[in-house]
Amino acid sequence: DTGVSQDPRHKITKRGQNVTFRCDPISEHNRLYWYRQTLGQGPEFLTYFQNEAQLEKSRLLSDRFSAERPKGSFSTLEIQRTEQGDSAMYLCASSLDHSTDTQYFGPGTRLTVL
Amino acid sequence: KQEVTQIPAALSVPEGENLVLNCSFTDSAIYNLQWFRQDPGKGLTSLLLIQSSQREQTSGRLNASLDKSSGRSTLYIAASQPGDSATYLCAVRQRTNAGKSTFGDGTTLTVKP
Numbered sequence: 001d002t003g004v005s006q007d008p009r010h011k012i013t014k015r016g017q018n019v020t021f022r023c024d025p026i027s028e029h030n031r032l033y034w035y036r037q038t039l040g041q042g043p044e045f046l047t048y049f050q051n052e053a054q055l056e057k058s059r060l061l062s063d064r065f066s067a068e069r070p071k072g073s074f075s076t077l078e079i080q081r082t083e084q085g086d087s088a089m090y091l092c093a094s095s096l097d098h099s100t101d102t103q104y105f106g107p108g109t110r111l112t113v114l
Numbered sequence: 115k116q117e118v119t120q121i122p123a124a125l126s127v128p129e130g131e132n133l134v135l136n137c138s139f140t141d142s143a144i145y146n147l148q149w150f151r152q153d154p155g156k157g158l159t160s161l162l163l164i165q166s167s168q169r170e171q172t173s174g175r176l177n178a179s180l181d182k183s184s185g186r187s188t189l190y191i192a193a194s195q196p197g198d199s200a201t202y203l204c205a206v207r208q209r210t211n212a213g214k215s216t217f218g219d220g221t222t223l224t225v226k227p
Contacts, residue, residue: 040219042220043205043217045216055213056214102160104160105157106157107157
């Protein structure tokens with residue numbers, strides 16, 4: 001399968017702990033996106049990369065959140081000092097190097113903060 | 115700021131019925147509009163993408179239309195089946211910020227056998 005993959009699929013953590021998620025995009029895709037989705041809502045944009053450059057960050061991405069894509073391939077999203085409000089599904093998507101291209105989503109990482 | 119609205123929030127129909135899902139957006143300066151399907155607890159599956167210069171796209175029993183000037187898109191599903199039961203989301207990508215897609219909250223469709 002050559003789709004977008006995310007790891008882990010589920011993460012349960014205690015408030016105050018740090019967590020890191022990984023996304024592997026489709027191999028030839030230059031653009032990579034992170035979204036957050038809570039129950040009953042549509043995904044909310046967090047940030048996106050073109051190759052290794054992080055081109056935009058949403059205001060939703062507080063100082064506790066950081067994302068990297070060091071070699072323009074996989075990406076990581078880290079949340080420091082997690083809070084209960086961080087509980088959500090974190091979705092990754094990728095697309096070719098065109099703004100008009102279809103975004104392909106991974107299965108998501110479900111985070112539960114106790 | 116772009117806002118995307120999907121009405122109704124939920125829809126229940128008997129198997130075999132044709133149906134229309136609606137998506138409206140406030141800023142017509144878009145690159146494209148994409149329809150997705152999401153099954154419970156899963157990621158999003160792309161159904162159709164319509165570029166701003168296009169009026170409609172078709173795939174199998176699905177047909178999506180776009181009226182940019184009025185800020186509306188519809189997803190038509192013909193001869194619905196129980197396997198079509200899912201949440202359908204639309205997302206628009208802006209010309210002013212092509213990296214970001216703004217999503218609606220979706221319409222949850224239930225097709226009864």
